[in-house]
Amino acid sequence: MKNRYEAAKNVFIDSVDIDDYIELDSAGAAYKRLQHSLDKPLKMILLFGKPGTGKSILLNRIFTKLKFQKEIYYFDTPSVTEKEFFHKLFKVLTTQDLPRNTEVNFSALVNFCKELRGKREIIILLDEAQMYGPQMMEKIRLLSDSRSVKFVVSLHKTEDEDLIAKEHFQSRIWEVIELKNATKEDQTAYIHKKLLKKNLFEIANSIKEKDMKLIHTFTKGNYRECNKLLFTIFEICEYYDKNEPIKINYGQIPKRIIEMAALKLGYIHV
């Protein structure tokens, strides 16, 4: 039989799999706002937030929900070069692969997009857009000016990326949706729902209110950090369960284990 903590541990493997999506009030509000923005005649939408606030999973979710209703494409990994990006874009726009040893003429591409206006409405979800340079972002903006291609740009919120946002986006758009770290209540609901989704009722109940508070203090409500911490907590529990069951309380996750996990991940130091 699979160790109960092993199952719990696997629940918190960080992924953007839509099956792992947890419906929370805050996330639900962001989803509705993004969906509403996509219906507006906007050229670009900026999805903004610190790493681990759920931007990727939100894009993934909107893509999954709308892929049969709209012409929507999800560029989850940023293209390393401009050439690669325009190859991908060419395929999206023309539904054909670019012939070998050829390059996309940007002016021609813009003109092509202009011709599509009124005929097609293409939505492109660009995740990790902070990886694109300023020149590339300028070209993306020019393409969006054609009004046939709408870009949803997901950006990390750091000082540098703030600069990108200011320089390239602020004057030209748009709808800005900012995702924030979870509150203690949201994070508690997130952890519980994740465990309950896999029928791990006992484990969910073994994380008490004060443990949730401690977890929130360590992770500052960041979903990615929360996943990492919970994964490590259950990894330690799994070890004790297998090797030293005397050291574990099945009714409540010991504070010691949470602190050990926090030490391992560097949230606290000796």
Add this chain to the structure above:
Amino acid sequence: MYDIKPLEEEWKKYKRKKMKPWYIFIFVSLFFAVLVPVSLPYYKDSFFRSLKEMTKTKTEIQAQVQPVAKNEHNQSVVLLNGPLTMLEVYPPKEKKEEASLLETEPEAGPYDSAQEVSVLEEEVVPIQAQTSQPAPKKEIQKQKVHLNIIETTSITAYQEVEKRFYESRDVEDALFLAKSYFDQGKYQKAEYWALQTNKVNQNIEESWIIFVKSKLKLGRKNEAIRILTAYVQRTDSKQGKKLLEQIKNGSL
């Protein structure tokens, strides 16, 4: 998970570091807890030494108290014993006899005549208005008074005890004042302090007796009988019954 042992060690170190301020706090607390009882006898001896010196120079003190009325001269004698009675718990001989007389009867049950108490409270409202003061730590206050009494005059010593009561609400202080004032013939003050004692603790028979006796001395015989009757009904006090009989007979 292969690095659990080093992680456990790291956690132990972390815990020790986290608990360090608590250990220091406990150590300091224990240090003071040990130091105070050890150094206390020294201060106690020095207190008695200075008290002896004070007794030797009694004539000088009396000379200083000359301008004060005769009644107040008596106070100084009582007061030198008074605060000591409270602080050292060695009451003077005559007090002890009186206390033992009262203690021969079993302790009465709670006196819950709200009506009686409210009547009594109404009588002393103007005085009571002065009494509302915050109550800081009792022990510290007692210690301060202990030293002050030696240095100050008898009148101020009484004031110190009164002040201490307003701060600490210590029933022993109020009872001491009631007894002392009664002995000095200051029946109005004795009545007031007996009432204060009863407010804090309604089950001290001695204070009820002083209260009733003070009323009697102030010429309020009917009131004294009424209060004592209510008290006896509530508590079935033999001492109370005896006193009631004496009052009714006029033998007191």
